Protein backbone atom coordinates (compact mmCIF):
# COMPACT_ATOMS: atom_id res chain seq x y z
CA UNK A 1 0.00 0.00 0.00
CA UNK A 2 1.42 3.36 -1.03
CA UNK A 3 -0.03 6.60 0.33
CA UNK A 4 2.54 8.85 -1.35
CA UNK A 5 1.73 10.63 -4.60
CA UNK A 6 4.35 9.93 -7.26
CA UNK A 7 6.87 12.69 -8.04
CA UNK A 8 5.14 13.59 -11.33
CA UNK A 9 1.77 13.78 -9.56
CA UNK A 10 3.21 16.08 -6.89
CA UNK A 11 4.76 18.27 -9.58
CA UNK A 12 1.52 18.33 -11.56
CA UNK A 13 -0.39 19.47 -8.47
CA UNK A 14 2.09 22.14 -7.48
CA UNK A 15 2.39 23.46 -11.07
CA UNK A 16 -1.39 23.60 -11.31
CA UNK A 17 -1.61 25.40 -7.97
CA UNK A 18 0.93 27.95 -9.24
CA UNK A 19 -1.22 28.52 -12.34
CA UNK A 20 -4.34 28.98 -10.19
CA UNK A 21 -2.57 31.36 -7.81
CA UNK A 22 -1.47 33.50 -10.75
CA UNK A 23 -4.49 33.33 -13.04
CA UNK A 24 -7.57 32.28 -11.07
CA UNK A 25 -7.26 33.49 -7.46
CA UNK A 26 -6.92 37.21 -8.36
CA UNK A 27 -10.32 37.15 -10.12
CA UNK A 28 -12.22 34.92 -7.66
CA UNK A 29 -13.73 37.56 -5.36
CA UNK A 30 -14.77 39.75 -8.31
CA UNK A 31 -16.43 36.81 -10.05
CA UNK A 32 -18.46 36.13 -6.92
CA UNK A 33 -19.30 39.79 -6.36
CA UNK A 34 -20.42 40.41 -9.93
CA UNK A 35 -22.02 36.99 -10.37
CA UNK A 36 -20.44 36.72 -13.81
CA UNK A 37 -18.80 33.70 -15.40
CA UNK A 38 -15.17 34.30 -16.38
CA UNK A 39 -14.54 33.29 -19.99
CA UNK A 40 -10.98 34.49 -19.41
CA UNK A 41 -10.50 31.80 -16.75
CA UNK A 42 -12.13 29.26 -19.04
CA UNK A 43 -9.80 30.06 -21.95
CA UNK A 44 -6.76 29.91 -19.66
CA UNK A 45 -7.88 26.52 -18.35
CA UNK A 46 -8.32 25.27 -21.93
CA UNK A 47 -4.83 26.46 -22.83
CA UNK A 48 -3.15 24.51 -20.06
CA UNK A 49 -5.14 21.37 -20.89
CA UNK A 50 -7.40 21.37 -17.81
CA UNK A 51 -10.61 20.97 -19.82
CA UNK A 52 -9.29 17.89 -21.58
CA UNK A 53 -7.75 16.13 -18.58
CA UNK A 54 -10.06 13.07 -18.42
CA UNK A 55 -10.81 12.84 -22.15
CA UNK A 56 -8.98 10.64 -24.67
CA UNK A 57 -6.13 12.07 -26.69
CA UNK A 58 -7.83 11.29 -30.02
CA UNK A 59 -10.41 13.99 -29.21
CA UNK A 60 -7.83 16.53 -28.09
CA UNK A 61 -7.85 15.49 -24.44
CA UNK A 62 -5.00 14.61 -22.09
CA UNK A 63 -6.13 11.06 -21.26
CA UNK A 64 -5.18 11.40 -17.58
CA UNK A 65 -6.27 9.05 -14.81
CA UNK A 66 -9.03 10.29 -12.52
CA UNK A 67 -6.59 10.61 -9.63
CA UNK A 68 -4.66 13.21 -11.63
CA UNK A 69 -7.93 14.99 -12.48
CA UNK A 70 -8.86 15.10 -8.79
CA UNK A 71 -5.54 16.80 -7.97
CA UNK A 72 -6.39 19.60 -10.39
CA UNK A 73 -10.08 19.78 -9.40
CA UNK A 74 -9.14 20.26 -5.76
CA UNK A 75 -6.79 23.11 -6.64
CA UNK A 76 -9.26 24.88 -8.91
CA UNK A 77 -12.07 24.60 -6.36
CA UNK A 78 -9.72 25.91 -3.66
CA UNK A 79 -8.99 28.91 -5.89
CA UNK A 80 -12.45 29.70 -7.25
CA UNK A 81 -15.40 27.35 -6.58
CA UNK A 82 -17.54 29.09 -9.22
CA UNK A 83 -14.98 28.55 -11.94
CA UNK A 84 -14.60 24.91 -10.99
CA UNK A 85 -18.38 24.44 -11.03
CA UNK A 86 -18.74 25.78 -14.58
CA UNK A 87 -15.45 24.92 -16.26
CA UNK A 88 -14.95 21.72 -14.28
CA UNK A 89 -18.10 19.87 -13.22
CA UNK A 90 -20.40 21.67 -15.67
CA UNK A 91 -18.37 20.54 -18.70
CA UNK A 92 -17.23 17.19 -17.28
CA UNK A 93 -20.67 15.61 -17.00
CA UNK A 94 -21.94 16.24 -20.55
CA UNK A 95 -18.43 15.55 -21.87
CA UNK A 96 -18.31 12.19 -20.08
CA UNK A 97 -21.78 11.29 -21.36
CA UNK A 98 -20.55 11.83 -24.93
CA UNK A 99 -17.20 10.16 -24.29
CA UNK A 100 -18.76 7.02 -22.84
CA UNK A 101 -21.93 6.72 -24.94
CA UNK A 102 -21.41 8.81 -28.08
CA UNK A 103 -20.78 7.59 -31.61
CA UNK A 104 -17.41 8.37 -33.15
CA UNK A 105 -19.03 11.25 -35.05
CA UNK A 106 -20.58 12.70 -31.88
CA UNK A 107 -17.28 12.46 -30.02
CA UNK A 108 -15.40 14.25 -32.80
CA UNK A 109 -18.07 16.90 -33.02
CA UNK A 110 -18.71 17.67 -29.35
CA UNK A 111 -15.59 16.72 -27.42
CA UNK A 112 -13.04 18.63 -29.48
CA UNK A 113 -14.76 21.99 -29.08
CA UNK A 114 -15.32 21.33 -25.37
CA UNK A 115 -11.69 20.44 -24.70
CA UNK A 116 -10.44 23.48 -26.62
CA UNK A 117 -12.70 25.76 -24.59
CA UNK A 118 -14.52 26.92 -27.72
CA UNK A 119 -17.89 25.45 -26.73
CA UNK A 120 -19.60 25.30 -23.35
CA UNK A 121 -21.77 22.37 -22.40
CA UNK A 122 -24.46 21.54 -19.84
CA UNK A 123 -25.98 18.48 -18.20
CA UNK A 124 -29.76 18.74 -17.92
CA UNK A 125 -31.42 16.16 -15.68
CA UNK A 126 -33.24 18.04 -12.88
CA UNK A 127 -36.75 19.38 -13.49
CA UNK A 128 -38.86 21.91 -11.58
CA UNK A 129 -40.89 19.15 -9.89
CA UNK A 130 -38.11 16.60 -9.34
CA UNK A 131 -34.41 16.36 -8.62
CA UNK A 132 -33.45 13.46 -6.36
CA UNK A 133 -36.25 11.29 -7.75
CA UNK A 134 -34.77 10.97 -11.22
CA UNK A 135 -37.36 8.39 -12.27
CA UNK A 136 -40.09 11.06 -12.12
CA UNK A 137 -38.85 13.33 -14.88
CA UNK A 138 -41.58 14.49 -17.25
CA UNK A 139 -39.65 15.89 -20.20
CA UNK A 140 -40.78 13.76 -23.09
CA UNK A 141 -39.16 12.86 -26.38
CA UNK A 142 -41.69 11.44 -28.82
CA UNK A 143 -40.43 9.60 -31.83
CA UNK A 144 -41.81 10.97 -35.11
CA UNK A 145 -40.38 8.94 -37.99
CA UNK A 146 -36.65 9.47 -37.82
CA UNK A 147 -36.91 12.48 -35.50
CA UNK A 148 -37.80 13.22 -31.89
CA UNK A 149 -40.11 15.96 -30.60
CA UNK A 150 -38.99 17.15 -27.15
CA UNK A 151 -41.20 18.96 -24.65
CA UNK A 152 -40.43 19.85 -21.05
CA UNK A 153 -38.41 22.05 -18.73
CA UNK A 154 -35.07 21.32 -17.13
CA UNK A 155 -34.25 23.21 -13.93
CA UNK A 156 -31.13 24.44 -12.12
CA UNK A 157 -28.84 23.69 -15.06
CA UNK A 158 -25.21 24.71 -14.52
CA UNK A 159 -24.00 26.65 -17.60
CA UNK A 160 -27.62 26.78 -18.84
CA UNK A 161 -27.37 30.43 -19.97
CA UNK A 162 -24.01 29.98 -21.75
CA UNK A 163 -24.11 26.41 -23.05
CA UNK A 164 -23.62 25.74 -26.76
CA UNK A 165 -25.00 22.24 -26.31
CA UNK A 166 -26.59 20.18 -23.59
CA UNK A 167 -27.18 16.56 -22.76
CA UNK A 168 -30.90 16.43 -22.01
CA UNK A 169 -32.54 13.45 -20.32
CA UNK A 170 -36.08 12.71 -21.50
CA UNK A 171 -38.72 9.98 -21.30
CA UNK A 172 -39.02 8.05 -24.56
CA UNK A 173 -41.38 5.34 -23.34
CA UNK A 174 -43.85 6.26 -20.59
CA UNK A 175 -45.05 2.63 -20.36
CA UNK A 176 -41.61 1.02 -19.94
CA UNK A 177 -40.18 -0.21 -16.63
CA UNK A 178 -38.42 2.65 -14.78
CA UNK A 179 -34.87 1.86 -15.92
CA UNK A 180 -35.89 1.66 -19.59
CA UNK A 181 -38.06 4.76 -19.74
CA UNK A 182 -35.56 7.44 -20.52
CA UNK A 183 -33.00 8.35 -23.14
CA UNK A 184 -30.32 11.00 -23.53
CA UNK A 185 -30.28 13.65 -26.26
CA UNK A 186 -27.75 16.14 -27.57
CA UNK A 187 -29.47 19.47 -28.04
CA UNK A 188 -27.64 22.41 -29.59
CA UNK A 189 -28.19 26.06 -28.87
CA UNK A 190 -30.15 27.61 -31.72
CA UNK A 191 -32.29 24.53 -32.30
CA UNK A 192 -35.85 25.85 -32.79
CA UNK A 193 -37.91 25.25 -29.63
CA UNK A 194 -34.84 25.13 -27.35
CA UNK A 195 -34.10 28.09 -25.09
CA UNK A 196 -32.54 29.04 -21.77
CA UNK A 197 -34.42 30.79 -19.00
CA UNK A 198 -32.96 33.87 -17.31
CA UNK A 199 -29.90 33.34 -15.09
CA UNK A 200 -30.95 32.36 -11.55
CA UNK A 201 -29.77 34.39 -8.56
CA UNK A 202 -27.98 32.06 -6.15
CA UNK A 203 -26.66 31.90 -2.58
CA UNK A 204 -23.21 30.72 -3.61
CA UNK A 205 -21.10 29.72 -6.60
CA UNK A 206 -22.42 32.97 -7.99
CA UNK A 207 -19.91 33.15 -10.83
CA UNK A 208 -21.28 29.95 -12.32
CA UNK A 209 -24.40 30.70 -14.35
CA UNK A 210 -27.49 28.55 -13.75
CA UNK A 211 -30.85 28.54 -15.53
CA UNK A 212 -33.78 26.50 -16.72
CA UNK A 213 -33.60 24.99 -20.19
CA UNK A 214 -36.90 24.94 -22.02
CA UNK A 215 -37.92 22.54 -24.77
CA UNK A 216 -41.08 23.44 -26.65
CA UNK A 217 -41.79 21.24 -29.64
CA UNK A 218 -38.06 21.02 -30.15
CA UNK A 219 -37.46 18.70 -33.11
CA UNK A 220 -34.22 16.73 -33.13
CA UNK A 221 -32.97 14.45 -35.90
CA UNK A 222 -32.34 10.81 -34.94
CA UNK A 223 -28.62 11.67 -34.78
CA UNK A 224 -29.40 13.75 -31.67
CA UNK A 225 -29.94 10.57 -29.67
CA UNK A 226 -26.99 9.86 -27.36
CA UNK A 227 -26.52 6.16 -26.72
CA UNK A 228 -29.38 3.76 -27.28
CA UNK A 229 -33.03 4.63 -26.95
CA UNK A 230 -34.35 3.46 -23.58
CA UNK A 231 -30.83 3.10 -22.12
CA UNK A 232 -30.69 6.57 -20.56
CA UNK A 233 -30.79 5.21 -17.04
CA UNK A 234 -27.48 3.36 -17.52
CA UNK A 235 -25.97 6.55 -18.94
CA UNK A 236 -27.30 8.55 -16.00
CA UNK A 237 -25.79 6.14 -13.47
CA UNK A 238 -22.37 6.35 -15.12
CA UNK A 239 -22.44 10.13 -15.39
CA UNK A 240 -23.52 10.40 -11.75
CA UNK A 241 -20.29 8.64 -10.74
CA UNK A 242 -18.33 11.51 -12.26
CA UNK A 243 -20.76 13.97 -10.70
CA UNK A 244 -20.16 12.59 -7.21
CA UNK A 245 -16.39 12.42 -7.74
CA UNK A 246 -16.06 15.99 -9.03
CA UNK A 247 -18.51 17.34 -6.47
CA UNK A 248 -16.37 15.78 -3.74
CA UNK A 249 -13.39 17.56 -5.34
CA UNK A 250 -15.35 20.82 -5.14
CA UNK A 251 -15.92 20.34 -1.40
CA UNK A 252 -12.32 19.32 -0.76
CA UNK A 253 -11.06 22.51 -2.43
CA UNK A 254 -13.52 24.64 -0.47
CA UNK A 255 -12.62 22.95 2.85
CA UNK A 256 -8.90 23.38 2.18
CA UNK A 257 -9.41 27.08 1.42
CA UNK A 258 -11.37 27.48 4.68
CA UNK A 259 -8.57 25.86 6.63
CA UNK A 260 -5.96 28.16 5.09
CA UNK A 261 -8.04 31.31 5.68
CA UNK A 262 -8.69 30.27 9.28
CA UNK A 263 -5.01 29.57 10.05
CA UNK A 264 -3.87 32.88 8.55
CA UNK A 265 -6.44 34.90 10.41
CA UNK A 266 -5.97 33.08 13.73
CA UNK A 267 -2.25 33.84 13.63
CA UNK A 268 -2.64 37.50 12.81
CA UNK A 269 -5.74 38.59 14.78
CA UNK A 270 -4.94 39.78 18.31
CA UNK A 271 -7.23 39.61 21.34
CA UNK A 272 -6.40 39.98 25.00
CA UNK A 273 -2.79 40.71 24.07
CA UNK A 274 -2.08 37.66 21.95
CA UNK A 275 -2.97 36.05 18.62
CA UNK A 276 -6.36 34.32 18.86
CA UNK A 277 -4.59 31.13 17.67
CA UNK A 278 -3.24 30.90 21.24
CA UNK A 279 -6.72 30.25 22.60
CA UNK A 280 -7.60 26.58 22.70
CA UNK A 281 -11.13 27.30 21.46
CA UNK A 282 -9.59 28.57 18.21
CA UNK A 283 -6.63 26.22 17.86
CA UNK A 284 -8.85 23.16 18.33
CA UNK A 285 -11.15 24.40 15.57
CA UNK A 286 -8.30 24.55 13.06
CA UNK A 287 -7.03 21.18 14.30
CA UNK A 288 -10.47 19.70 13.58
CA UNK A 289 -10.52 21.37 10.16
CA UNK A 290 -7.20 19.75 9.32
CA UNK A 291 -8.58 16.38 10.46
CA UNK A 292 -11.66 16.72 8.21
CA UNK A 293 -9.65 17.92 5.21
CA UNK A 294 -7.03 15.19 5.49
CA UNK A 295 -9.55 12.41 6.03
CA UNK A 296 -11.70 13.62 3.16
CA UNK A 297 -8.70 13.88 0.88
CA UNK A 298 -7.71 10.29 1.64
CA UNK A 299 -11.26 9.11 0.91
CA UNK A 300 -11.39 11.00 -2.37
CA UNK A 301 -7.96 9.97 -3.63
CA UNK A 302 -8.71 6.34 -2.77
CA UNK A 303 -12.03 6.51 -4.61
CA UNK A 304 -10.44 8.06 -7.72
CA UNK A 305 -7.74 5.39 -7.63
CA UNK A 306 -10.38 2.65 -7.32
CA UNK A 307 -12.21 4.01 -10.36
CA UNK A 308 -8.93 4.16 -12.29
CA UNK A 309 -8.34 0.51 -11.37
CA UNK A 310 -11.81 -0.42 -12.63
CA UNK A 311 -13.03 -1.36 -9.14
CA UNK A 312 -16.60 -0.93 -7.92
CA UNK A 313 -16.56 2.40 -6.05
CA UNK A 314 -20.29 3.05 -5.73
CA UNK A 315 -20.37 3.32 -1.92
CA UNK A 316 -16.91 4.88 -1.75
CA UNK A 317 -18.05 7.69 -4.04
CA UNK A 318 -20.98 8.43 -1.77
CA UNK A 319 -18.86 8.21 1.38
CA UNK A 320 -16.24 10.59 -0.03
CA UNK A 321 -18.84 13.03 -1.38
CA UNK A 322 -20.93 12.99 1.80
CA UNK A 323 -17.97 13.30 4.15
CA UNK A 324 -16.35 16.10 2.17
CA UNK A 325 -19.48 18.17 1.59
CA UNK A 326 -20.43 18.05 5.27
CA UNK A 327 -16.80 18.74 6.24
CA UNK A 328 -16.71 21.75 3.91
CA UNK A 329 -19.85 23.29 5.41
CA UNK A 330 -18.46 22.65 8.92
CA UNK A 331 -15.06 24.15 8.00
CA UNK A 332 -16.72 27.16 6.37
CA UNK A 333 -18.95 27.85 9.37
CA UNK A 334 -15.92 27.70 11.64
CA UNK A 335 -13.76 29.80 9.32
CA UNK A 336 -16.42 32.53 9.64
CA UNK A 337 -16.51 32.00 13.43
CA UNK A 338 -12.75 32.46 13.67
CA UNK A 339 -13.03 35.70 11.65
CA UNK A 340 -15.57 37.02 14.18
CA UNK A 341 -17.86 39.80 12.90
CA UNK A 342 -15.52 40.50 10.01
CA UNK A 343 -16.29 37.03 8.68
CA UNK A 344 -19.87 38.16 8.19
CA UNK A 345 -18.91 40.91 5.77
CA UNK A 346 -18.83 40.92 2.00
CA UNK A 347 -15.23 41.05 0.83
CA UNK A 348 -14.14 38.48 3.43
CA UNK A 349 -13.07 35.25 1.73
CA UNK A 350 -14.57 33.17 4.56
CA UNK A 351 -17.98 34.74 3.89
CA UNK A 352 -17.79 33.68 0.24
CA UNK A 353 -16.62 30.16 1.12
CA UNK A 354 -19.47 29.82 3.65
CA UNK A 355 -21.98 30.39 0.82
CA UNK A 356 -20.08 28.32 -1.74
CA UNK A 357 -19.68 25.35 0.64
CA UNK A 358 -23.43 24.67 0.92
CA UNK A 359 -23.71 23.61 -2.71
CA UNK A 360 -21.72 20.45 -1.97
CA UNK A 361 -24.60 19.10 0.15
CA UNK A 362 -27.10 19.66 -2.65
CA UNK A 363 -25.62 18.95 -6.08
CA UNK A 364 -24.93 15.56 -7.63
CA UNK A 365 -27.08 13.83 -5.04
CA UNK A 366 -28.00 15.49 -1.75
CA UNK A 367 -26.47 14.28 1.52
CA UNK A 368 -29.70 12.40 2.24
CA UNK A 369 -29.43 10.58 -1.09
CA UNK A 370 -25.77 9.69 -0.42
CA UNK A 371 -26.74 8.20 2.96
CA UNK A 372 -29.51 6.24 1.25
CA UNK A 373 -27.04 4.90 -1.34
CA UNK A 374 -24.54 3.81 1.32
CA UNK A 375 -27.31 2.19 3.36
CA UNK A 376 -28.77 0.47 0.28
CA UNK A 377 -25.38 -1.02 -0.61
CA UNK A 378 -25.01 -2.25 2.99
CA UNK A 379 -28.52 -3.47 3.63
CA UNK A 380 -29.60 -4.67 0.20
CA UNK A 381 -32.71 -4.11 -1.89
CA UNK A 382 -35.02 -4.91 1.06
CA UNK A 383 -33.99 -1.56 2.54
CA UNK A 384 -35.85 0.37 -0.19
Ligand SMILES: Cc1cc2nc3c(=O)[nH]c(=O)nc-3n(C[C@H](O)[C@H](O)[C@H](O)COP(=O)(O)OP(=O)(O)OC[C@H]3O[C@@H](n4cnc5c(N)ncnc54)[C@H](O)[C@@H]3O)c2cc1C
Nearest residue numbers: 123124125126130131132133156157158362363364366368
Ligand atom coordinates in the same frame (compact mmCIF):
# COMPACT_ATOMS: atom_id res chain seq x y z
C1 LIG B 1 -26.12 25.59 -8.12
C2 LIG B 1 -26.77 24.33 -8.60
C3 LIG B 1 -26.35 23.77 -9.79
C4 LIG B 1 -26.99 22.62 -10.28
N1 LIG B 1 -26.61 22.12 -11.49
C5 LIG B 1 -27.30 21.11 -12.04
C6 LIG B 1 -27.01 20.65 -13.37
O1 LIG B 1 -26.06 21.12 -14.00
N2 LIG B 1 -27.79 19.69 -13.91
C7 LIG B 1 -28.84 19.14 -13.23
O2 LIG B 1 -29.52 18.28 -13.77
N3 LIG B 1 -29.15 19.53 -11.95
C8 LIG B 1 -28.41 20.50 -11.37
N4 LIG B 1 -28.70 20.94 -10.09
C9 LIG B 1 -29.83 20.33 -9.39
C10 LIG B 1 -29.42 19.40 -8.26
O3 LIG B 1 -28.83 18.24 -8.77
C11 LIG B 1 -30.72 19.13 -7.46
O4 LIG B 1 -31.02 20.32 -6.76
C12 LIG B 1 -30.56 17.97 -6.51
O5 LIG B 1 -30.52 16.76 -7.24
C13 LIG B 1 -31.74 17.89 -5.52
O6 LIG B 1 -32.97 17.89 -6.19
P1 LIG B 1 -34.10 18.92 -5.76
O7 LIG B 1 -33.48 20.27 -5.65
O8 LIG B 1 -35.24 18.76 -6.69
O9 LIG B 1 -34.51 18.48 -4.30
P2 LIG B 1 -35.56 17.33 -3.93
O10 LIG B 1 -35.21 16.09 -4.64
O11 LIG B 1 -36.93 17.86 -4.06
O12 LIG B 1 -35.22 17.14 -2.38
C14 LIG B 1 -35.63 18.05 -1.38
C15 LIG B 1 -35.13 17.52 -0.04
O13 LIG B 1 -35.74 16.24 0.21
C16 LIG B 1 -34.72 15.27 0.39
N5 LIG B 1 -35.16 14.00 -0.16
C17 LIG B 1 -35.66 13.74 -1.39
N6 LIG B 1 -35.91 12.45 -1.55
C18 LIG B 1 -35.56 11.85 -0.39
C19 LIG B 1 -35.58 10.51 0.08
N7 LIG B 1 -35.98 9.49 -0.70
N8 LIG B 1 -35.13 10.27 1.33
C20 LIG B 1 -34.68 11.27 2.11
N9 LIG B 1 -34.65 12.55 1.74
C21 LIG B 1 -35.07 12.84 0.49
C22 LIG B 1 -33.50 15.81 -0.32
O14 LIG B 1 -32.29 15.24 0.19
C23 LIG B 1 -33.62 17.29 -0.02
O15 LIG B 1 -33.13 17.57 1.27
C24 LIG B 1 -28.04 22.03 -9.55
C25 LIG B 1 -28.41 22.57 -8.31
C26 LIG B 1 -27.80 23.70 -7.83
C27 LIG B 1 -28.23 24.27 -6.51
